[in-house]
Amino acid sequence: EAGVVQSPRYKIIEKKQPVAFWCNPISGHNTLYWYLQNLGQGPELLIRYENEEAVDDSQLPKDRFSAERLKGVDSTLKIQPAELGDSAVYLCASSLGYGVDTQYFGPGTRLTVL
């Protein structure tokens, strides 16, 4: 069974440029999560989807971050414009359905904003 796929693995951009991350969850997983992880810290939830509905986006900085999950499968997270402080690892995870306990993570996208 294929795991959670993320691309790109690494991205380096200048500040004020836009950037997008893509995630393909495990087949059949209804719930998709985007996390941000800084070095030496645990993941911090940005947004959670149940199928195509964003059910928890309270920690997503909506002035510059946006996300979508068309057809309840793949998802894209966008930052526009990027700031220096956005440098971090962006992790995507999926689970069978909310309330089912185990989350499966992709390898993450390491973003560096110069």
Added chain:
Amino acid sequence: SQKIEQNSEALNIQEGKTATLTCNYTNYSPAYLQWYRQDPGRGPVFLLLIRENEKEKRKERLKVTFDTTLKQSLFHITASQPADSATYLCALRGDSNYQLIWGAGTKLIIKP
């Protein structure tokens, strides 16, 4: 405020010994607690889940305990091996908050 604490200092253990990692929390009444392993450049990988009504859970060389009175979980790796070296994260979900809250992780180093 709600808080999860894991030892921020790396834990160095001799191969073959038991490694014990600690996860403390405050202002939570978690329905369950999970432990994940994270290797450099990779996402966390689920290891074990323990529910509030369970005292102990085992999986091969891994054992997790959960003391809701002390508000603490202990994660044990017996007969540790260098391949067990990684960062171990605990994560909690409360009854009334569906969000999974993560600790910062403890780096475990097993020396041959």
